[in-house]
Amino acid sequence: MKQSSGTLKSALWGLLLVTSLCAHADRAAPTLVYSWPVNAGPLDPRGYAPDQMYAQAMVYEPLVRYTAAGTVEPWLASSWHVSDDGKTYTFTLRDGVRFSDGTPFDAAAAKANLDAVLANSKRHRWLELVTTLERVEAPDRRTLQLFLKHPYYPTLMELAQVRPLRFGAPLAKPGEPVGTGPWQRVESRLGEFDRFTRNPYYWGAQPAYGEVLVKVIPDPNSRALALQTGQIDLIQGAAGEITASTFVRLRDQGFASALSAPLATRSLAINTGRGATRDLAVRRAINHGLNKQAIIDNILYGLEPRADTLFAPNLPYADLGLAPYAYDPALAARELDAAGWQLVPGASVRSKGGEPLAVELVFLGTSALQKSLAEVFQGELAKLGMQISLRAVEEGALVSRQREGDFGMIFADTWGAPYDPHSFVSSMRYPGHADYMAQRGLAIKDQLDQRITKVLASTDPQQRAEQYRFILTTLHEQAVYVPISYLTAISLRRDVVDHVQFGSTLFDVPFEAMTPSQEH
């Protein structure tokens, strides 16, 4: 007994020595300091709030990865094959991949993860693939098969999402994030920071940074000050990390800056089923009556490209060459006149058959940006004889109003890559979404919904493109949306960081590609 206790003690000392050496080796490598408003969370591969998606994307990897071109590329799966009926996906898994605890990633581990999603499908059914997936098989160590109930073309796109279809070590203890990604979370101090170090078993190239320290800084102004005082090295993201004015100020002070390609669309949804906006002429007049470029230059500091269509042309099936609604108040006024919305002498608001041309614009009261935009819209459209009443609401109330269709116009951005266009379009079929509620007044709503169902099940790319052309053209011609600008991710860094890149979605930050500057 005494001897075994001595052996145990020696083993523990040995383990401690090795651990401290490893820790020292990691600490010796450079550290990238980033910030986020909250802690990363417990980091369950299938977890939602409080798990943060940027951190899940660091630790867990998908079978296929979404690219900036809107396509997918091999990742944990080195190749795949789709059956002719579009119902069976067979993946060949990359060889030599290990989880950060050293256990192998194989088809059994992948199946265990996907089975866990299916076992809790109620929680994950918001993702169409989860409701479409019938079963998962692992015929051998490197082959994984997904059997669908019916063909679903965005299968690969949805497999690329940050959650819930990525892979954690099946035997990892709850609260211990073990993935195959380039990083592993080694320390988390609530309210202070999360520390990530390199995954020693990573199958790809090891990151240049030894660790990423993510400090918890909730306030955007404090985050900017932290960059200025050197307490963090990098500000990057598309979730309002800092305001546009602060971005411009820091850029002008000499901090290296960058803007990503369009990742989503900042837009207004117009209610076709209620009030004056039932009239197509009114919706078209709203689109023609807003000087978007001036709004972008003056309110968004020119940081976002003007949006002329609901989806940016760099997204799949979205480059349709649709004619933009040009800024033309005179044309807008003529169309309103022609539709019977007359401005009687002495009045400031048009009316038709006694009904005033009044529209309620709902915006998020806590967003200074939405408030500014709403006020400009109000002023611009007043010149056309429209009475826009502004309604500031809380975030939860905004979602409630979107769900209930309780709006004339409402801010409703698209979901961004990799959800656009397929998931976003898919949601248009379900009552309770802002888009469904906005479109329900259209005479061809049923037909639109049928086309959306068809496009998602389509196995022929040609046919799919035709269906998308019909859907997006109809929405554009019916002026259901006012696309304002394409949302971009921002990046500001101190000169200690090089090779800063953007992820291909709204949610990931590719720290593994970044390198310490040679001058430092």
Next chain:
Amino acid sequence: MLRYILLRLLLLVPVMLAVSLLVFVLLHLGSTDPALDYLRLSHIPPTDAAVAEVRQALGLDLPLYQQYWIWLCKALQLDFGISYLTGRPVLDDLLYYLPATLQLGGLALACTLLFAVPLGLLAARWQGRWPDHAVRAVTFIGVSMPNFWLAFLLIALFSLWLGWLPALGRGSPGQLVMPVLAIALMSMSINARLLRASLLEASGQRHVTYARARGLPERRVWRGHILRNAWLPLVTATGMHVGELIGGALVIETIFAWPGVGRFAVSAVLNRDFPVMQCFTLLLTGLLMLCNLLVDICYAWLDPRSRLQGVDA
């Protein structure tokens, strides 16, 4: 005296119950649905099915009275539920963050007293002369300046321009200086002005004139007859400032990325994290009531009249 303290402690129970009921009802009267907030934070589209699922998981589908009863039964066993935001037990989270806030608040209170008393004395002792004018000018600025603005000015001066102090975070003594100053300045200024006014009022009392007429040395007059009476309003104000200091911590902790309970509560409010808001309100109520009790005990110690009243009660 002991009986009085016990009675006051017992009074905590009905007050806490009433506050818990009031807060619970007020939180649920709002137009927002925490299930929608949860889905928004999770980047899950709020379909009817998803909303129903989350409402059921969070217990929001039950009638309000039932929700309150369940909450109360658990709260009596110190189980205040799970935070919607962090997924951890609420009490664990609040107790985790509380020491950092107590450190900040305690130091701010100490600073308040450490500076307010000498400044008030200085101004009253040399009333109408330059020390009085200087103190009044400084405290006027202190009272008028919002703490969040002061916080950013301090960071700009000491971190950005001079580079003397770290702008954010917790860990080193240097990281305490600016948040403590930002929280304490207003209370310090109010207390200094209050003490000045109180000292001047006390020094004009007839018993002070009589003491001087008896030929007592000026120092003894001040110590025995003026200061003793002037302390009382300061004690009351200090008790009230504990609430202000915690209120100040809500904003200041967010600006300085200070991992305290104030910042945690702000994020709970912004995201409609009902269990945290409920527990935080109760914690604050208990803390303020205990502070008031402490003030009353100090009062009784300083003023025999209130001690006798307390005994009579």
